[in-house]
Each structure stands twice: as C-alpha cells, then as structure tokens.
Amino acid sequence: MIIFSGDFDKAMAALTLANGAAGNGMEVKIFFTFWGINLLRRKIIYSNQPLENLFKLMMPISPERIGLSKMNFLGIGPWLMKKLIRQKDGQTAMDLFQMAQERNVQFIACEASLKLLGIQPEELIEYHNLEIAGVDKFLENATQSQISLFI
Amino acid sequence: MIIFSGDFDKAMAALTLANGAAGNGMEVKIFFTFWGINLLRRKIIYSNQPLENLFKLMMPISPERIGLSKMNFLGIGPWLMKKLIRQKDGQTAMDLFQMAQERNVQFIACEASLKLLGIQPEELIEYHNLEIAGVDKFLENATQSQISLFI
C-alpha cells in the first residue's frame, strides 16, 4: 500500500516498489494524492474558474512531464535523467507506470485532491483498475496492509 | 501514527489522514520533527544566539505561513492554493490543524529538533494534548501502531 504525492524520482521509487511487489504476487494499491494526481491526468478540460485552470495548466500531465524533486534545473534534470535511463535501456517513469497497469496494481485517486484541483474523472487516464476514493478508503486499506509508505 | 517534517501540501495530507483516522475512532499521534515543528510555533522568543534567532526568524510560523513543497513561487503558490481552497469552501491547513486539536489528536514535538533550533516550550501553541518527547517515545509508539507514515 503506497500513498504517493509527487515527483519524477519518487514516482520511479513508488512504481518500482509497486511493480516489484506486484511481481511477487502481492496485492498493491497506490493512493495518488495532491501532486501525485498529475500522474493520472490525461488531458485538461477547462472550467469556468480561472484559478482552477491556472493550476491545471501549470501542473504537469502524466509521468512524462513531472519534474525531479532535486536537481530539476527547470526541467533539464529530468530530461537528462530520461536520457541516462534510455542509455541504460532502463525503464522511464512512463514505462514503470504502464507496467504497473499491466500488473494490475490498483490506482486510487484521492477524491479530496480531485475536488480541490477541480479535476474531473474524464481528465484522468482510462484504466479499469482506477478508482476514486477518499481518506477513509485509504485508512481502511492501510490498516489491512503489511506495508504502507508515504512516498 | 504520523511523523511529519514540513510543507503546506504535506501538512494538508498529514492532517487530513490524522483527522480521518481520529474521526474513525483511531488513536492518532503526530510526531512533529524538524521543519514540522514550525506548525506548532506560536511566537518567537529571541535568545542571545544570533544564528538561532536567524533561523527562528526565517522559518515560517503556524500552518498559515508554511510554503508548498512544489510550485511555491516565493509564496504565491500557497496563496493561490489557499484562495482555491476557499473558493471550494474547502479546509485550509489551519482549519485541519484546528480540527485535529478538536478531535484530540496527540501532538508530539521532537525534543531534539526543539533543542537544535533553540525553540522553547513557551514558543509553541497552547494545547492540552501537546507533548515534548524524543526519538525513543516515537519508536515506542510506532512499534505499537498499525500505521506509521513519514510525511
């Protein structure tokens, strides 16, 4: 059980753990909250609230776009990092993100975060194992799971 | 059991989890460490140590003042975020912080952090369920609790 809230590098860590666990037959759930929601975003549907739209516009969409928590250098860091990953035939955050879906890791989008940022379900990726739920759902899962990490 | 070390957005997550858990009748303890201590600060009592005072002055006081871990933009980010929250009639970090106290969530201030930053108990908020304790206390609690998150 992983609760995730953000960066490229942390997404790598969270998804690597999730895929490893799923690969070992563990049931894995990732609870995407706050900035983490951006990984699940597919497109922008603008609302009539300028402030909401500003955030939607400024926030990165999909694992392709998110920045590094460190050494981001206005996006150069992540770009170099992806270049390095490709040199090593390693997996980018996007590869890991897709593998997680292949391994049927459950994605839970934090309801409060969606509401706050004004993101509609239609703006999220299409994935059969994507659920929208609140903090109670997280707590219910967390109390039942062996490992819970806030990444 | 939550150990918390800092940002506006993470404070939102930590407090939302804490309030949700407390609302479900769970016993919740938040261990405030390092930057997290700033949420508990009420006022500044300057000491005769200039360096200590510099930190006290530079660090934000109360959940009203802390910044975002991302998109902070010299404080504009948090300001817009608060504006957005109000537009939605949502709860600010301060609302959640007060609710946590209403729900009697235990606050534990990390002794080492206080000592390091030279913060005296008098500089912290007045809350009957606020305790000052060290790492041993945290470990004792963590080993007994169902969920422990470092946020």
Place this chain on the structure above:
Amino acid sequence: MIIFSGDFDKAMAALTLANGAAGNGMEVKIFFTFWGINLLRRKIIYSNQPLENLFKLMMPISPERIGLSKMNFLGIGPWLMKKLIRQKDGQTAMDLFQMAQERNVQFIACEASLKLLGIQPEELIEYHNLEIAGVDKFLENATQSQISLFI
C-alpha cells in the same frame, strides 16, 4: 526498516531514528535509494559516459555535502545548520552516519539506483555491513519488519 532518498535534514531524521532504534536493540536496515545513494559515495570513478559523469559530478558526496530539503540557499542553509549544530554540541549528519555504522545498522544500496547512476561498488564507503541489493530484498525485509518508513 527505513528507505531513504535524500536530503540533509531527512538524513538527520532517518539516522536519528535508526540510531535510536539500534540503541534500543532493534535490528535496523536502511535502504538507500536514488539520491540517498550519495550518502554512501566515497569517491568518483569516471566512466566513458559523459552524461553519467555529469550526474556523478553534480551530485553531492557523503553526508557532509548534501543540501537541505528547504531553505538550502545554494548551500548556505546547510552550512548555517551545521554551525548551529556545532554550537549546541549536537551531532551533524556525518556524526549520526558514523554512529549508525558503530551501532551496526545495515546499509543496503539500491542496485537499480547504482546501475542507473553508473556508480560502481568501489565508489561507495567501506563498511562491512553494506550490501547491494534490489527491490525484492527491500520487500522481503519490509514485510518482516515492524516499522517501514520512506524518508
């Protein structure tokens, strides 16, 4: 069981917890991943891959060099923090790092991170209880441990 990915202040927290737990006779393992690897680095052996070398060069080496997650101010923050710690006769990240080794805390370097960043075992500190392992090893440990934190 701690999984660690980075900053000076978080290193302080992680190492303080680890030392406290080890001091209480708990078996402690720190899994260093991504930026966290930098704490274990001792020297740079340049490869023939410029990009790899660029990262090696840009990333800090040892707990002495890493920055603060907040108020870093191009390195002034950590310098002031270390100054403050010394004023208090407190322990710097380096002190805590060495104490962890004295208390025989197990260090595990994330294999994937090493591979990605092109860091060779020879570039890491010499410590009998330092192991290089992958995510499966982490999951195996985490499922068996009382507390798992991602710091």
